[in-house]
Amino acid sequence: MASLSIPHRLLLLLLISAITVLAATWRHPSRSARVVVTGSSTIAPLMAEIGREFERLHPGIHIDVQTGGSSRGIVDVRRGLADVGMVSRSLRAEEADLTAHLIARDGIGLIVHADNPVRELKREEIVALFTGQLSNWQQLGWLDLPVVIVHKASGRSTHELFLEHFGLSDRDIDADVVIGDNEQGIKTVGSNRAAIGYVSIGAAEYAQAHGQSIRLLPLEGIAPSSDELMAGRYPLARQLNLVTRGTPSPPAQQLIDFTLSSEAAPMIRRMYFVPHDN
Amino acid sequence: MYRTxxxxxIKGSLVAGxxxxxxxxLSIxxxxxxxxxxxLVDVPWAEMLFRPAxxxxVEADQGxxxxxxxxxxxxxxxxxAVLIAGPVAWLTGIWAAFYAPPRWSQGVLRCMELLAGLPSVVIGFWGLVQVVPLLGELAAPGTCLLAGCIVLAAMILPGLVIAFYVGMRGVAAELQLAAAAVGLRRWTFVQRIVRPALRQPTVDALIVQGGRALGETMAVLMVVGNVVQFPTSWWDPVRPITANIALEMxxxxxxxxxxxxxxxxxLLGVIALLVIAMRLQWRREGA
Known part of the structure; x- marks a missing residue:
């Protein structure tokens, strides 16, 4: 070994690393079963995580998760391109040929800073706030403080659901801060007395329990809590479904059963969704 | 045989390199x-390049x-960021190269190396919990263009200081003794000899670090407010292209x-233009 020159050692090293990489990535063209899951980008990260855990527990079954929106999930399942579709809403009447498996609910809560004394906002007031017609907290009986509107970036499911619920278009919103994920929204509202925003209820409850100075506001008289969400009473919410057509293949059925089991519930909660209570 | x-x-590695x-x-x-x-096919280029909205x-005609x-x-x-960090780095470089006792200048340089090694998310977090609330005291909510500039300035400062310092020591080694021999004061030496000698390397360092600032994402995303609009003041929230990609992708x-x-x-086009501008200037200087 000592007699090898440096370039030789380099070559040897390259060879060894190439073999290692090959060995690590090599897959037998095995007879393992494959479950293809496509659809909603809201559910995809969750299913990817659940899929990994499922693969660990069932060696030989490979879970392939792809996004492309709820409508792709429905189309793919109908055409037989996917075994399981991910659909982040309830099924429509014309989709009765499919079977929905409710895995969780996703709800959005309005949050303000903990110092904010406003306890409830009417629907019109929320619309006026986000469109810039109400621009000072004084108009809502608090201090002379310009309102800071915290809005979500386009493409996020929360963004879409919020706009749809209040009948708004993205062009109408007069935002002061635009945020990405829930944590960023919570930090922004928690560090600014004048802010109001909306985030996933699960994330807000978690942050509140861990000392963030934010408060969730009730919506249309209903408290934004996991309990109300689970009961289906909270208005600004939607279902997260897995859909299948006819009798699913045994591995697909196993995956659905696993997703609905209590083993998967902690993973669902970690994504700030409320697992469906079976 | 062995030799060949x-x-x-060696040749193979060089060619590969x-x-x-x-x-x-090319692949990027x-x-x-x-x-x-x-x-590029469905959206008019003029809309992408010149419209702020x-x-x-998902469909081209709906948005x-x-x-x-x-x-x-x-x-x-x-x-x-370059406007803030440039002068600070220049003065720090002068101080470290010509005025500070060696122990102090080494200390400052080690600090700069440490700062250069910090992950951008950490600097972004510093911006979010320190800079933004401070600016918010002056003009709420504090997430604005200026906050982004300050955070980016902190990120490019170490690279600039080290580049300036190294350049100044290089000049100094050749000329400092001669300058002292003819009785120049240190500040005159800096102004009349170091500054002209370092004009080109300074511009290069500013362009390289400015390009780095252009591509920075996470730290900026956390402090600029991300509202899509033309900035009319340093206090307006803005959304740079990198932040847009990270937010919506x-x-x-x-x-x-x-x-x-x-x-x-x-963004790749803008950075390519910067590089070309730098090359053109080199050529002019060389001629």
Missing amino acids: ITELG VVAPIVLV FGFLTIEAWPA WHPA DFGLAAMLVASLAVSLG PYAEGIHRATLFAGGLM
Whole structure:
């Protein structure tokens, strides 16, 4: 070994690393079963995580998760391109040929800073706030403080659901801060007395329990809590479904059963969704 | 035989070393173009380049796909960072190279190396919990263009200080003794000899670090407010192109997604222009 020159050692090293990489990535063209899951980008990260855990527990079954929106999930399942579709809403009447498996609910809560004394906002007031017609907290009986509107970036499911619920278009919103994920929204509202925003209820409850100075506001008289969400009473919410057509293949059925089991519930909660209570 | 194999190995590695970056740049450019293709075909270029309205949708005819405000924001936030960090780094460099006792200048340089090694998310977090609330005291909510400039300035400062310091020591080694021998004061030496000698390296360092600021994402995203609009003051929230990509990519589909890649392509174009400008200046200086 000592007699090898440096370039030789380099070559040897390259060879060894190439073999290692090959060995690590090599897959037998095995007879393992494959479950293809496509659809909603809201559910995809969750299913990817659940899929990994499922693969660990069932060696030989490979879970392939792809996004492309709820409508792709429905189309793919109908055409037989996917075994399981991910659909982040309830099924429509014309989709009765499919079977929905409710895995969780996703709800959005309005949050303000903990110092904010406003306890409830009417629907019109929320619309006026986000469109810039109400621009000072004084108009809502608090201090002379310009309102800071915290809005979500386009493409996020929360963004879409919020706009749809209040009948708004993205062009109408007069935002002061635009945020990405829930944590960023919570930090922004928690560090600014004048802010109001909306985030996933699960994330807000978690942050509140861990000392963030934010408060969730009730919506249309209903408290934004996991309990109300689970009961289906909270208005600004939607279902997260897995859909299948006819009798699913045994591995697909196993995956659905696993997703609905209590083993998967902690993973669902970690994504700030409320697992469906079976 | 032994010799030839060795030489072959060396030559092979050299060729690979030369080819790899070219292939890398070309493949990144190709990949961006392929991903951006639907937008390049369906969205009018004039809309992307000159319109500020950004309300993306999956289909081209349902949304607004203007990247102009975000391009201006990217340029403004980088320029601001260079304007803040440049003079500070220049003065720090002079102090460390000519005025400070060696122990102090070494201490400052070690600090700069430490700062250079900090992950950008950490600097972004510093911006979010320290800079933004401070600016918020002056003008709520504090998430604004200026906050982005300050955070980026902190990120490019170490690179600038080290580049300036190294350049100044290089000049000093040759000329400092001669300057002292003819009785020049230190400040005169800096002004009359160091400054002209370092003009070109200084511009280069500013361009390289400005380019780095242009591409920075996470730290900026956390402090600039991300509202899509042309900035009219340092206190306006803005959304640079990089922040836009990071914010919307995870959930974007169709034309929306393609337009995000088109934004990346645009940024690559701006950086290419910067590099070309730098080359042209080198050539002029060389002539």
